Amino acid sequence: MNKKITSTALATLMIAGSTSFSAFASMDIGTVVIGTKAFDLSYANDPVNAADISAAITAGGAVYIKDFNGKWVDNVSGATVNASVIPAVTYKNATGTTNYGVADTNTTTSTAATSxxxxxxxxxxxxxxxxxxxxxxxxxxxxxxxxxxxxxxxxxxxxxxxxxxxxxxxxxxxxxxxxxxxxxxxxxxxxxxxxTQQKVAKISIIGDTLAVDPTSVSTAGVMVPGEGFVSYKVFDQYGVDITDSSLASSSNINWNSSIGETKAVNGLITIKSYSAITLLTQYTTAIITAIDSDSSLNASSTLKVSLSQGTIGNITLNTLTNADGKVLTQGDSVSKFYLDYTATDVSGNDTKSKRLLDKGLLDSDTSDADVINLYLSNPSLISAKLVEDPNDSSKAVIEVTPLENASTIYADTPIIITAMTKSGKSSSVTVTLKKATTLDSLAISLPSNQVAVGDTDVEVPYKAYDQAGKALTKYSEIVGSSITNSITNSNTILSATTGLQFTKNADGTLKITIDKIKAGTSVYQIVTKTGKNSMITVKAQDAGIPDALSIDTTSIKQYMQKDAIQKLDFGADAGGLSIKDQYGRAIDLTKSNIINGDKYSVRTSLAGVTGGVLNNYSTTTGVPFEEAYNGNQIAIHASKLGAQTVKFTVYKTAGATGITTATDITKSITFTVVDDSDIIDFQSATIGTLYAKSATTDGYAVDMPDIFGKLSSGTLVALADASVANRAVSNSSFKILNGKVYANTIADGTTAKGTISSSLYINGEVNTITTALNSSSVEPSATSVGVSVTAVNDKQGGVAGGTLAGSTTGVTISGDTITATPIAMQSLMNRSIYKFDENIPTNHGNVCFYALDQYGTKGSNLSFSKITNATGSPRTYAVDSATGILTSNGVVSGDTFTLTVVAPSGATKTVKFVVSNAQ
The missing domain is CATH 2.60.40.1220 (Immunoglobulin-like)
Incomplete structure (x- = not known):
C-alpha cells in the first residue's frame, strides 16, 4: 500500500503550485504520477479536480514525483529513480490531456527543430x-x-x-x-x-575458445594436425569496422600466438601448429597478441583451447529464398536458391565464415572436393552445397539447385536437408521440390478452314494446359526438349497419330499440322503421358482445283499511255493475278504452278480485232509475254489509242499426257489507251527506306519508282518508259545505277534524306515530279526467312546434273512441304540451298532460302542450317551449316527429311522435303 501523497516531498511541491513551468519533450517538473495517471501541480491543487485525483489514488499503483531538478522520486522510499521506471501514462493539466510513453517520453507531440x-x-x-x-x-x-x-x-x-x-x-x-x-x-x-588520418583504434579478439579443426592425413599417409580458429574485428578512430580494409591487413598488424604460426585474414585468425606431430588440443590455453605497426596499438587475449575437434559450435537451417520470388522447381538449374542459416563458432559467436564452415561441417560427398555437400533425403533430385557468397568470397552461403538430369517426379516432393557439425550438432529443414510445368492435357480441334484431298501442312488448332491449369504454348513445354518432330523423344506426349506434325515456330511456340489430307475420313488422336486423350475426325472434300480467276484492278492500271507496257503475274514483283479453288481459297502459284500433278497458267486473248492493246507482245529478245505462271509474266502493250477488252483464261497442261487445254475459268478487263493531252498531272509510287551502303547487288537496291499520269478524274494512267526522259538524285547520299536506286555509305547511327527527280516529256512539254528517298545506316537484320522453288521440268528444258525424263515435274512446294522427284532432288545435291553469300547470289539450285531484312530486300545471309528426322537409311542426308551445301549418299523415292535454316537475327524457316515420283 502506497503512502498517502501528502508526504514532505509532495507537500513541498504543492506549496509551489502557483509557479508556472515550461513544457519540454517530457512531463513538466512538479508532475505527480499515480499508477497510469499523471497530473501537474496546478491541476492537482484545483478543488474542481478532487474527484479525478481521488479516483487515481483508489485505482492504486506506484507514485512518483518529478522534483524541481527534473529528477523522478519514489514517493514511498524518497529515493531518486531512473526515468525508465515511469510507466506509460495519461497526463492532465489545465490545457488538456497528453499521452506519454514509458520512460517519460511524449508520444503525442514533438518539438520542432531549431538548430x-x-x-x-x-x-x-x-x-x-x-x-x-x-x-x-x-x-x-x-x-x-x-x-x-x-x-x-x-x-x-x-x-x-x-x-x-x-x-x-x-x-x-x-x-x-x-x-x-x-x-x-x-x-x-x-x-x-x-x-584525421584513418588509423587502427581498437583490435578485438571475438571469443573465449580456440576452435580446432580435426586432424587429417596427407596423401603420403602423414598426420596433419588440425588448425585453430577464432574471429577478430578491427575498428578505426570513429568506431567503424575496418576488419576487411588494408589498414587491418597482416602487413600492418603483426599477429602472434603462443602455440603456433598465426595468420589473420578477413576477420578470421588461423593458427597452425609449430610441429607436425603436435596437436593444438594438447594445449589448454593459447595467448594471441596483435600489434599495429602504425600506432603501436596492441591487443592480447588468452583463449581456452577446445578439447573437441571442430570449428562450428552449432548451426540452424532456416528458410529457402530466391531473389526473384521463384519456387524450387524440378529442372530449373538456372535460378539461384539459397538456404538461410544461423551458425556459431565454438565461442558462441555468430559466423558466416566460409573457412570455419568448411572446417566445421561434415561433407556428405567427399568425392566432390571443392565444396561441402549437405545431407539430403533424396540426393538424386537436388543438391545443397556450401559455396562462396557471390557478394563476399570470405563468407559462405548454402546453394540449393534442382539437378538437371534428375529422374521425373509426378508430384511435388518434400526433401529434407540436414547440416551436421563435426562437434555433433545438426539441423534439418524440409523444402518442397515442385513438379516442373508438364503437359497434362492437349485438346486438338478441327481445322478452322475447309480441307480438301491433297492439302498439306493444314494447321490444327489446340489448347494445352499443365497440371496446374496454366495454358501452355511453347514447343518445349508441350512436346519436350527434343528439337525433332519425333514424338517418341517427347517428354510429355505419349503417342500421336501418324500424319500429325509438331514443329516449332520462330517464336518458340508449337504448331500442329496434318502433313497431307487424305481422301475420305481420317481420325487424328493425341494422348499425353498423364493419360488425357483428344481426338478429331477430319472429313476431306474433293481435291482443290482452280475454279475462279481474280484480277486485282488496284495493281493493274486500266488506263494506259500509248506504248506503255504493264506486266502481270502471280508474284509479288508484278502481281495482279490470283486463282481460287472451288472452296474460295487462294491457290499460291508464286512457288509452283503444279496443282495435283497438272500445270496451270493464265493466257490472254483479245476480244475483237480493232482494239488498242496487244497482248502477244515480244521484247527485243523475242521472249513471249502471253502466258503467266510462276516466274513468267504477261505483258499488256498499249499499241494504239482506244479501248480493248482483254480476256484472261486459265489453261491446264495435263501431267499424264502433256496436252494443254483451255478451262472455262476466265476474266475480262477493258484497257483504254488515252491521248497524251488527257494526262494533266503526275504521281510517283513511294520507295521504302534504303540501307545506306555503297553496293551493286540486288540486296541493297530497289527498282525505279513507277510514275503514273493522272486524268482529270484522278484516275491513274500507266506511262510508257519513253515518257520518262531522265532521272537524277538530289544529293550524294543516293545514286542510280543500272535502273536501280542505291543508298551510299553514311556515318554509323545516322540517316539521310533526298529525292529522285523524274523528268517527263509528254505532249511536247517537260514536267518534273519528285520521289522522296530515305536511307539508314542500321545494318540489315533478317525479319523473316523465305524459300523459293522453281519447277525443274516445265516441258521446256532440263536440269543441271541430269535430264528429266517422261512427264516428271521436278520440284513443287505446298505450304511448308517441298516434294521432288529423285532426279530433281539429286540435282539439289552438292549445291548450296542459300540464295546469298555475303549478300551476293550463290550458284544455288532450284530450291533456295533467303532472309528478308527490314528494308524489304532479299539481301541478308543465313547463318545456320540443320537436317533432322531424315529417313531412308542407309542413305544419309546432311547440310553444311556454313555454306548451305546439301549432300547425300543416294536419293530414293520415299526418302524424307526436315530442314531448318536460321538467319543471324534468329528468324527461322523449317521445311519438310519429300522424295516422290508422284507429283
Missing amino acids: STASVTSASTFKVVFNGTVADTSKVVFTTKRGTTAIDMAVTWNASKTEAILTYASNLPVDSYTVNVVNNAVDFGTSTLAI
Missing part, C-alpha cells in the same frame, strides 16, 4: 543531429565545404527526421570541413569538423 550539430562518424560520413523534428526534410539544404570548395555528399534521414547522414563517395581527404544547415531559409548553424 543542428554535425559530427564525424566515419572516414566518409558526417552525422547532423537536430534538436527536434524537421517538419519537411525537402526544405533542408546541407552545404559541405573543404576550405572554400563545395563537396557533394548524399543525404539520408532517420525515420523520426531528427538526424541526417551525409555520405561521400569515398574516404574524405584529411582536412578541415564545414557543414552548414539551412532549414526553410532559416540558418541552423555551421559546424567545423576535422577528418
Whole structure:
C-alpha cells in the first residue's frame, strides 16, 4: 500500500503550485504520477479536480514525483529513480490531456527543430543531429565545404527526421570541413569538423575458445594436425569496422600466438601448429597478441583451447529464398536458391565464415572436393552445397539447385536437408521440390478452314494446359526438349497419330499440322503421358482445283499511255493475278504452278480485232509475254489509242499426257489507251527506306519508282518508259545505277534524306515530279526467312546434273512441304540451298532460302542450317551449316527429311522435303 501523497516531498511541491513551468519533450517538473495517471501541480491543487485525483489514488499503483531538478522520486522510499521506471501514462493539466510513453517520453507531440550539430562518424560520413523534428526534410539544404570548395555528399534521414547522414563517395581527404544547415531559409548553424588520418583504434579478439579443426592425413599417409580458429574485428578512430580494409591487413598488424604460426585474414585468425606431430588440443590455453605497426596499438587475449575437434559450435537451417520470388522447381538449374542459416563458432559467436564452415561441417560427398555437400533425403533430385557468397568470397552461403538430369517426379516432393557439425550438432529443414510445368492435357480441334484431298501442312488448332491449369504454348513445354518432330523423344506426349506434325515456330511456340489430307475420313488422336486423350475426325472434300480467276484492278492500271507496257503475274514483283479453288481459297502459284500433278497458267486473248492493246507482245529478245505462271509474266502493250477488252483464261497442261487445254475459268478487263493531252498531272509510287551502303547487288537496291499520269478524274494512267526522259538524285547520299536506286555509305547511327527527280516529256512539254528517298545506316537484320522453288521440268528444258525424263515435274512446294522427284532432288545435291553469300547470289539450285531484312530486300545471309528426322537409311542426308551445301549418299523415292535454316537475327524457316515420283 502506497503512502498517502501528502508526504514532505509532495507537500513541498504543492506549496509551489502557483509557479508556472515550461513544457519540454517530457512531463513538466512538479508532475505527480499515480499508477497510469499523471497530473501537474496546478491541476492537482484545483478543488474542481478532487474527484479525478481521488479516483487515481483508489485505482492504486506506484507514485512518483518529478522534483524541481527534473529528477523522478519514489514517493514511498524518497529515493531518486531512473526515468525508465515511469510507466506509460495519461497526463492532465489545465490545457488538456497528453499521452506519454514509458520512460517519460511524449508520444503525442514533438518539438520542432531549431538548430543542428554535425559530427564525424566515419572516414566518409558526417552525422547532423537536430534538436527536434524537421517538419519537411525537402526544405533542408546541407552545404559541405573543404576550405572554400563545395563537396557533394548524399543525404539520408532517420525515420523520426531528427538526424541526417551525409555520405561521400569515398574516404574524405584529411582536412578541415564545414557543414552548414539551412532549414526553410532559416540558418541552423555551421559546424567545423576535422577528418584525421584513418588509423587502427581498437583490435578485438571475438571469443573465449580456440576452435580446432580435426586432424587429417596427407596423401603420403602423414598426420596433419588440425588448425585453430577464432574471429577478430578491427575498428578505426570513429568506431567503424575496418576488419576487411588494408589498414587491418597482416602487413600492418603483426599477429602472434603462443602455440603456433598465426595468420589473420578477413576477420578470421588461423593458427597452425609449430610441429607436425603436435596437436593444438594438447594445449589448454593459447595467448594471441596483435600489434599495429602504425600506432603501436596492441591487443592480447588468452583463449581456452577446445578439447573437441571442430570449428562450428552449432548451426540452424532456416528458410529457402530466391531473389526473384521463384519456387524450387524440378529442372530449373538456372535460378539461384539459397538456404538461410544461423551458425556459431565454438565461442558462441555468430559466423558466416566460409573457412570455419568448411572446417566445421561434415561433407556428405567427399568425392566432390571443392565444396561441402549437405545431407539430403533424396540426393538424386537436388543438391545443397556450401559455396562462396557471390557478394563476399570470405563468407559462405548454402546453394540449393534442382539437378538437371534428375529422374521425373509426378508430384511435388518434400526433401529434407540436414547440416551436421563435426562437434555433433545438426539441423534439418524440409523444402518442397515442385513438379516442373508438364503437359497434362492437349485438346486438338478441327481445322478452322475447309480441307480438301491433297492439302498439306493444314494447321490444327489446340489448347494445352499443365497440371496446374496454366495454358501452355511453347514447343518445349508441350512436346519436350527434343528439337525433332519425333514424338517418341517427347517428354510429355505419349503417342500421336501418324500424319500429325509438331514443329516449332520462330517464336518458340508449337504448331500442329496434318502433313497431307487424305481422301475420305481420317481420325487424328493425341494422348499425353498423364493419360488425357483428344481426338478429331477430319472429313476431306474433293481435291482443290482452280475454279475462279481474280484480277486485282488496284495493281493493274486500266488506263494506259500509248506504248506503255504493264506486266502481270502471280508474284509479288508484278502481281495482279490470283486463282481460287472451288472452296474460295487462294491457290499460291508464286512457288509452283503444279496443282495435283497438272500445270496451270493464265493466257490472254483479245476480244475483237480493232482494239488498242496487244497482248502477244515480244521484247527485243523475242521472249513471249502471253502466258503467266510462276516466274513468267504477261505483258499488256498499249499499241494504239482506244479501248480493248482483254480476256484472261486459265489453261491446264495435263501431267499424264502433256496436252494443254483451255478451262472455262476466265476474266475480262477493258484497257483504254488515252491521248497524251488527257494526262494533266503526275504521281510517283513511294520507295521504302534504303540501307545506306555503297553496293551493286540486288540486296541493297530497289527498282525505279513507277510514275503514273493522272486524268482529270484522278484516275491513274500507266506511262510508257519513253515518257520518262531522265532521272537524277538530289544529293550524294543516293545514286542510280543500272535502273536501280542505291543508298551510299553514311556515318554509323545516322540517316539521310533526298529525292529522285523524274523528268517527263509528254505532249511536247517537260514536267518534273519528285520521289522522296530515305536511307539508314542500321545494318540489315533478317525479319523473316523465305524459300523459293522453281519447277525443274516445265516441258521446256532440263536440269543441271541430269535430264528429266517422261512427264516428271521436278520440284513443287505446298505450304511448308517441298516434294521432288529423285532426279530433281539429286540435282539439289552438292549445291548450296542459300540464295546469298555475303549478300551476293550463290550458284544455288532450284530450291533456295533467303532472309528478308527490314528494308524489304532479299539481301541478308543465313547463318545456320540443320537436317533432322531424315529417313531412308542407309542413305544419309546432311547440310553444311556454313555454306548451305546439301549432300547425300543416294536419293530414293520415299526418302524424307526436315530442314531448318536460321538467319543471324534468329528468324527461322523449317521445311519438310519429300522424295516422290508422284507429283
